Amino acid sequence: MAWKNIWRNRNRTMITMASIYFAVILSVLADSLQDGVFDNLIKNMVSYYTGYVQVHKTGYWDEQVLDNSFESSIRTEAKIISLNETGGLTGRLESFVLASSNDQTKGSLLVGIDPENESKVTNLKTKLHEGDFIKADDQSVLLSEGLAERLNLRLTDTIVLLGQGYHGATAAGKYPVKGILKFGTPAMNDRTVFMPLKASQDLFQAYGMITSYILLVNDTEQLNTISAAVKKSLGSNYEVMTWEEMLPDIKQHIESDSRNMKFIQGILYLLICFGIFGTLLMMLEERKIEMGMLVAIGMKKMQLAILLLLESLFTLLSGCIFGLLTSIPLVYYLKLNPIKLSGDAAEAYQRFGFEPVFPTSSDPEIFLNQALVVLVIGLVLSLYPVYKVIRLDPIKSMKR
Amino acid sequence: MDTVIDAHNISKVYNRNTIPVYAVNNVHLHLNRGEFTALVGPSGSGKTTLLNMIGGLDKPDEGNIFINGQDITALSANELIDFRLRNIGFVFQSFNLIPVLTAKENVEFIMQLQKMDKKDRDERVLQLFQQIEMVDKLDERPSRLSGGQQQRVAVARALATKPQFILADEPTANLDSKSASNLLDIMAKLNKEENITFLFSTHDQRVIDRARRVITLVDGRIINDTAAVSTAHQQA
Numbered sequence: 001m002a003w004k005n006i007w008r009n010r011n012r013t014m015i016t017m018a019s020i021y022f023a024v025i026l027s028v029l030a031d032s033l034q035d036g037v038f039d040n041l042i043k044n045m046v047s048y049y050t051g052y053v054q055v056h057k058t059g060y061w062d063e064q065v066l067d068n069s070f071e072s073s074i075r076t077e078a079k080i081i082s083l084n085e086t087g088g089l090t091g092r093l094e095s096f097v098l099a100s101s102n103d104q105t106k107g108s109l110l111v112g113i114d115p116e117n118e119s120k121v122t123n124l125k126t127k128l129h130e131g132d133f134i135k136a137d138d139q140s141v142l143l144s145e146g147l148a149e150r151l152n153l154r155l156t157d158t159i160v161l162l163g164q165g166y167h168g169a170t171a172a173g174k175y176p177v178k179g180i181l182k183f184g185t186p187a188m189n190d191r192t193v194f195m196p197l198k199a200s201q202d203l204f205q206a207y208g209m210i211t212s213y214i215l216l217v218n219d220t221e222q223l224n225t226i227s228a229a230v231k232k233s234l235g236s237n238y239e240v241m242t243w244e245e246m247l248p249d250i251k252q253h254i255e256s257d258s259r260n261m262k263f264i265q266g267i268l269y270l271l272i273c274f275g276i277f278g279t280l281l282m283m284l285e286e287r288k289i290e291m292g293m294l295v296a297i298g299m300k301k302m303q304l305a306i307l308l309l310l311e312s313l314f315t316l317l318s319g320c321i322f323g324l325l326t327s328i329p330l331v332y333y334l335k336l337n338p339i340k341l342s343g344d345a346a347e348a349y350q351r352f353g354f355e356p357v358f359p360t361s362s363d364p365e366i367f368l369n370q371a372l373v374v375l376v377i378g379l380v381l382s383l384y385p386v387y388k389v390i391r392l393d394p395i396k397s398m399k400r
Numbered sequence: 401m402d403t404v405i406d407a408h409n410i411s412k413v414y415n416r417n418t419i420p421v422y423a424v425n426n427v428h429l430h431l432n433r434g435e436f437t438a439l440v441g442p443s444g445s446g447k448t449t450l451l452n453m454i455g456g457l458d459k460p461d462e463g464n465i466f467i468n469g470q471d472i473t474a475l476s477a478n479e480l481i482d483f484r485l486r487n488i489g490f491v492f493q494s495f496n497l498i499p500v501l502t503a504k505e506n507v508e509f510i511m512q513l514q515k516m517d518k519k520d521r522d523e524r525v526l527q528l529f530q531q532i533e534m535v536d537k538l539d540e541r542p543s544r545l546s547g548g549q550q551q552r553v554a555v556a557r558a559l560a561t562k563p564q565f566i567l568a569d570e571p572t573a574n575l576d577s578k579s580a581s582n583l584l585d586i587m588a589k590l591n592k593e594e595n596i597t598f599l600f601s602t603h604d605q606r607v608i609d610r611a612r613r614v615i616t617l618v619d620g621r622i623i624n625d626t627a628a629v630s631t632a633h634q635q636a
């Protein structure tokens with residue numbers, strides 16, 4: 001009977017189902033876009049460069065100079081690997097240099113990397129836009145696309161690097177460009193030079209030294225546990241930092257954006273409430289006489305309330321299921337073909353250091369959570385007809 | 401005679417705290433099994449209020465109502481719902497069939513509430529539709545039935561649970577003459593052949609003419625009861 005009742009007023013049911021359907025799609029899209037954009041942001045900063053955890057000599061993060069570097073040691077590496085068996089580890093030597101070509105110069109970040117290990121820990125290799133990736137014994141560099149443009153350098157051209165080496169030594173060298181990397185975040189794309197670790201140690205005369213170990217953590221939920229364990233194991237000579245500590249701006253941005261999105265979702269949920277509640281009120285008014293008659297002839301109020309709840313449940317479930325069935329392919333499509341801003345809007349995003357790309361996240365939790373939220377909202381609102389039935393007076397209800 | 405309805409000194413008062421208005425004022429009513437009774441009176445005379453109280457839909461402010469010996473004024477709201485289901489059949493002025501159910505399902509529904517098993521339900525439905533002469537309309541939705549047919553289905557629904565009596569509030573008010581006549585024929589036949597008790601509230605002269613007992617209510621009081629008159633005549 002509940003199923004038949006749903007279809008007694010086809011238009012009303014369709015309106016209710018449509019409001020639930022679109023509510024699920026919109027809330028899933030909003031949530032998956034938010035998560036997708038944040039994931040992308042984190043991926044751009046973490047997976048391609050920062051890593052999830054870094055180990056430095058204590059004090060390095062506050063004063064990022066080569067004198068705060070430390071000796072790379074197989075023993076230290078073994079300790080770290082034992083605590084993060086599923087992840088990976090690579091060493092880096094980083095310092096600031098002046099990069100120049102002809103009459104163009106730009107302050108840049110020079111990063112010495114172990115090409116083989118780096119590929120296991122970060123996705124740096126996937127950012128190769130032109131040319132080839134460097135090898136451990138190369139004497140060449142990879143330039144970020146923005147820097148190459150700024151210095152007007154192409155593949156096989158030579159870049160001159162000038163800086164201060166370890167313990168005040170002068171660092172200067174000429175290197176051919178072997179490849180061009182393209183990063184999503186302008187902060188990385190406009191000023192980064194990568195060279196093999198050995199070459200960078202030679203350039204800075206910091207033989208055997210590194211400024212950081214970069215850790216890949218496969219299970220990001222274990223991030224803080226692994227970080228704490230490494231910290232404990234290495235002792236006070238080393239500082240161990242998670243990406244959230246190293247990139248507090250990103251963390252703050254994510255938190256503040258999440259709050260904004262929750263507010264927007266709140267408004268969306270409120271609209272859903274009005275939509276569902278409106279149709280429930282219409283239904284109650286339309287069936288007032290019939291409900292009075294049912295109680296008059298001997299239907300228990302609880303039976304009637306259950307009937308109305310079942311009707312709501314069918315409508316809500318149908319709307320949620322169809323909403324989910326539509327949102328799943330939509331989210332996957334937008335994940336594979338993310339929304340890309342262009343023109344002024346894209347530039348505005350880039351100015352603030354963000355990639356103007358909006359992929360979606362296909363985390364199953366998003367679909368489940370949003371469908372559940374809409375379902376719960378609907379079920380809570382469905383308690384109103386139950387309340388009305390419990391207070392129903394058959395004589396008053398049957399009055400025309 | 402077997403007493404079905406026995407109402408003692410029942411009153412219903414509105415605006416008790418300001419200017420009290422007696423919808424029903426100290427009414428005594430006694431109905432035996434098999435009676436075919438019309439409750440008549442002008443609008444506002446208290447017919448529907450009296451019917452609602454006898455049907456357990458409303459409670460009197462004073463007095464008691466016994467149905468088959470059971471004091472229904474002492475029952476709780478939930479007990480009253482159950483009592484109505486098992487003992488009273490209702491026929492309403494506007495038929496009030498459930499639009500999404502077929503004629504058969506409308507009648508079967510009340511038996512489902514009584515938890516009657518499927519086989520008994522099917523037998524009873526068939527028997528009832530034979531009685532209301534609508535076996536060919538079992539699977540029709542109410543919207544495809546005429547007003548008279550809908551009211552006959554409502555009578556079948558009222559009879560489905562084999563109640564003690566049927567309360568019919570203006571059952572012919574929305575029917576044309578022919579449909580009203582057909583309906584009255586069926587109800588009279590049920591009354592005669594199955595000894596079913598009917599109590600109508602009505603303005604309709606056709607119902608009054610067919611009733612074997614007519615109770616006239618004015619301003620909440622019974623001013624005339626043909627049964628009392630005939631008893632007085634018999635005693636004289």
